[in-house]
Each structure stands twice: as structure tokens, then as C-alpha cells.
Amino acid sequence: MLIVFEGVDGAGKTTQARMLVSYLRSKGIKVALTKEPTHDLIGSIIHKALYSLGRPLVKNKQANLRALQLLFVADRAMHLYNYIMPKEKQNYVVISDRYLLSTIIYGIASGINKRWLIELNKYFPDPDLTILIDVRPERAVQRLNKRDVTTEYFENLPFIRKTKRIYLQMRSFHKNCYVVDGDPDKKHVAEQIRRIVDSKLKRR
């Protein structure tokens, strides 16, 4: 079973993914936590690119943004076949901090053709459950400022506003996608998520 956390930068995905892992482990469920982009071969290139794309040295930004999405897809292929699927076979509940919806949303927000993005991702399986954490963009930025010393390419208020809007428009892209209000404190957000996950596990 694959549970995916989605949402804008600073929404609280990593925080909530970790809280959900502790919760499920406390119930004796086997859980594997993972994330995209990974820190494997291709994921490491992505992390480098995210810190360099905004720099003036990069001339053809559009070409690079397309190349970046291709890297995300290649990283996902490795992630899925080398990690997610083997863990699922061993009966783990796999929790991924971002997955293919991120490519589609960030790609569209970067001005890339939506059909092309969907085509690139069409052979990847849907998650069993997607938790879309929705926050006010100003709040996301506040949280990011609290956390980071360095800023990645996509972490700025106008882009976060845009990705929030596209996330909500695309909320039905995956079946079993639940939008959770990420504005309240961590515990309240976690409670909303537990309810959704508990009822999904009961139906398993």
C-alpha cells in the first residue's frame, strides 16, 4: 500500500509524514518512509539543479525546466522499482513524501505542457491514498523561513500561490485524494490525517 503526501513547499508534508509513521508504528504496522526526489543517483542531480536553476548563469530556463521534469520521472522509475514496490511486496505500508502529482503540478506551474507531463507519468501506478495538505501561501512561506537557511528554486510566494491553485484544480487527478487543512497546529493536522488513514486501513 502506498500513501503519498502532496502540497506546496512548506505545507508540512515532511512533518506530517513523520508523525504518521510514528502513529502507525505504535499500532504495530510495518511502515517504510521515503521521499521524492530521492537522494539516489538521479535524485542527487535534481537536488543540485534545484539550487542552481535560479542563478543568472542558467541561460535557457525553459529547456532546463523540461530537463528537470525528465529527471524527476527517471528518479521516480528507480524509486518505484528499486524501493517502493519491493517494500510493498514485503507488506509494508509505504509513505512517500511527494510522488508523481508533484511533477505534474510543478511542471504545469513552470509553463510546461500538461499533456506531455501526464504522458511521461502514465505508466506509474496511482497511490492508494493521497493526502494533499492545503495551506495559505503566506503561512507556507513563514514556515519555510523558520526552517531554511538556503532557498530552493521553487520556494517563493508567487510560485507557492500558483502551485496551491493548480493542486486544488488537480485534486481529482488521483482517485482517493483527500484535501487536509494544513493551517492549524501540527497535532490538529495529524488528527485529520489519522482519521483518513485509519478508515482506509480498515477497508484494506
Ligand SMILES: Nc1ncnc2c1ncn2[C@@H]1O[C@H](COP(=O)(O)OP(=O)(O)OP(=O)(O)O)[C@@H](O)[C@H]1O
Ligand atoms: N501545522 C504546523 N504548524 C506550525 N508549523 C508547522 C506545521 N507543520 C509544519 N510546520 C513547520 O513548518 C516547517 C515546514 O514544514 P515541512 O518541512 O514539514 O514542510 P514540507 O511540506 O515538507 O516542505 P517542503 O516541500 O519544502 O519539503 C517546519 O519547520 C515545520 O516544523
Ligand SMILES: [Mg+2]
Ligand atoms: Mg519536506
